[in-house]
Amino acid sequence: MYEEIIRLVNVSKSFNEQQVLQDINLSISRNEFVTLLGPSGCGKTTTLRIIGGFEISDTGDVIFEGKKINNLPPYKRKLNTVFQRYALFTHMDVYENIAFGLKIKKMDSKDIDRKVKEVLKLVNLSGYETRDIDSLSGGQQQRIAIARALVNEPQVLLLDEPLGALDLKLRKDMQLELKKIQQSLGITFIYVTHDQEEALTMSDTIVVMNDGKIQQIGAPQDIYNEPVNAFVADFIGESNIIDGVMVKDYYVEFAEGGFECVDKGFQPNEKVDVVIRPEDIKLVPVDQGMIEGVVESVIFKGVHYEMLINARGLRWMVHSTMMEPVNTKVGMNVIPYDIHIMKKVIAE
Numbered sequence: 256m257y258e259e260i261i262r263l264v265n266v267s268k269s270f271n272e273q274q275v276l277q278d279i280n281l282s283i284s285r286n287e288f289v290t291l292l293g294p295s296g297c298g299k300t301t302t303l304r305i306i307g308g309f310e311i312s313d314t315g316d317v318i319f320e321g322k323k324i325n326n327l328p329p330y331k332r333k334l335n336t337v338f339q340r341y342a343l344f345t346h347m348d349v350y351e352n353i354a355f356g357l358k359i360k361k362m363d364s365k366d367i368d369r370k371v372k373e374v375l376k377l378v379n380l381s382g383y384e385t386r387d388i389d390s391l392s393g394g395q396q397q398r399i400a401i402a403r404a405l406v407n408e409p410q411v412l413l414l415d416e417p418l419g420a421l422d423l424k425l426r427k428d429m430q431l432e433l434k435k436i437q438q439s440l441g442i443t444f445i446y447v448t449h450d451q452e453e454a455l456t457m458s459d460t461i462v463v464m465n466d467g468k469i470q471q472i473g474a475p476q477d478i479y480n481e482p483v484n485a486f487v488a489d490f491i492g493e494s495n496i497i498d499g500v501m502v503k504d505y506y507v508e509f510a511e512g513g514f515e516c517v518d519k520g521f522q523p524n525e526k527v528d529v530v531i532r533p534e535d536i537k538l539v540p541v542d543q544g545m546i547e548g549v550v551e552s553v554i555f556k557g558v559h560y561e562m563l564i565n566a567r568g569l570r571w572m573v574h575s576t577m578m579e580p581v582n583t584k585v586g587m588n589v590i591p592y593d594i595h596i597m598k599k600v601i602a603e
């Protein structure tokens with residue numbers, strides 16, 4: 256059942272007269288895994304820091320369980336933060352690092368013992384209690400940082416690029432582990448990343464940001480399949496983005512041709528962005544294609560080949576399990592459903 260835990264209402268923030276967040280509105284529910292996703296500098300960390308209380312917004316409100324907490328200091332908020340540079344205490348061993356917060360709260364030592372063991376098990380590091388922090392790998396240190404946050408049983412965990420320093424393989428393993436932990440504990444995760452694949456893998460909801468503004472909020476499938484504008488389409492996965500004109504409902508012109516599509520509701524002859532995913536372009540014999548082109552380059556990507564096709568003055572990216580050699584003439588087909596029409600984003 257949907258139960259809201261955090262809400263941001265019209266949150267804006269500037270640093271030195273540079274506006275970094277503009278009118279952010281966001282509702283986060285209990286047990287949700289929400290990811291703030293966007294390019295470097297778009298305001299993800301600032302949003303997280305405002306939720307955590309490390310930064311105060313210029314205007315707007317932060318609501319936690321129905322109450323305004325704009326000026327509540329971080330330590331009084333029912334949340335914990337895991338940063339990319341996980342500041343563990345290197346002069347303490349694993350046990351002491353995790354127990355630190357509980358000791359400050361003057362918890363009974365038996366309870367501390369039980370809780371430390373529980374979270375170590377959760378992050379798959381049982382038996383590591385007496386290890387020095389320096390003797391652990393980057394991935395293990397990150398798991399200790401997460402254990403240290405979880406031991407306080409926060410209702411919400413804020414994670415700022417927590418896997419950023421790890422290599423790709425470890426990152427993938429940790430993504431699955433984190434998701435498992437979040438599901439088993441049933442707490443709310445607010446996660447910051449600029450890695451779209453990471454966001455698609457882990458999240459219940461993705462908040463795509465650009466230039467201090469929210470572009471789209473939705474489930475991973477919705478964001479991928481139904482991006483609201485060319486920025487989101489391009490940022491989430493690769494896309495061919497082509498200038499087009501929506502002549503009338505269900506009919507668009509681009510790349511010197513007219514094509515049927517499934518979109519409607521634009522002005523007659525409105526200029527639009529036409530977005531076509533590389534995996535939605537089918538390569539066929541030249542005489543059977545809607546558009547004819549020549550293969551310019553081919554890269555093997557593991558599951559598919561990535562080809563650049565030169566056609567009608569444009570360079571098209573195509574993903575296909577079949578490889579066509581460089582300089583081959585090919586036909587390209589796209590079904591109307593895979594031609595996505597987006598309103599042009601007008602720069603302010």
Ligand SMILES: Nc1ncnc2c1ncn2[C@@H]1O[C@H](COP(=O)(O)OP(=O)(O)OP(=O)(O)O)[C@@H](O)[C@H]1O
Pocket residue numbers: 270271275293294295296297298299300301302449
């Ligand atoms: N304390 C600060 N003082 C001045 N400018 C700041 C401060 N914190 C952030 N900024 C600026 O605000 C903008 C947004 O920064 P923020 O860290 O929120 O972006 P981000 O999306 O998290 O980026 P990244 O992925 O690179 O961490 C940037 O231009 C940054 O330089």
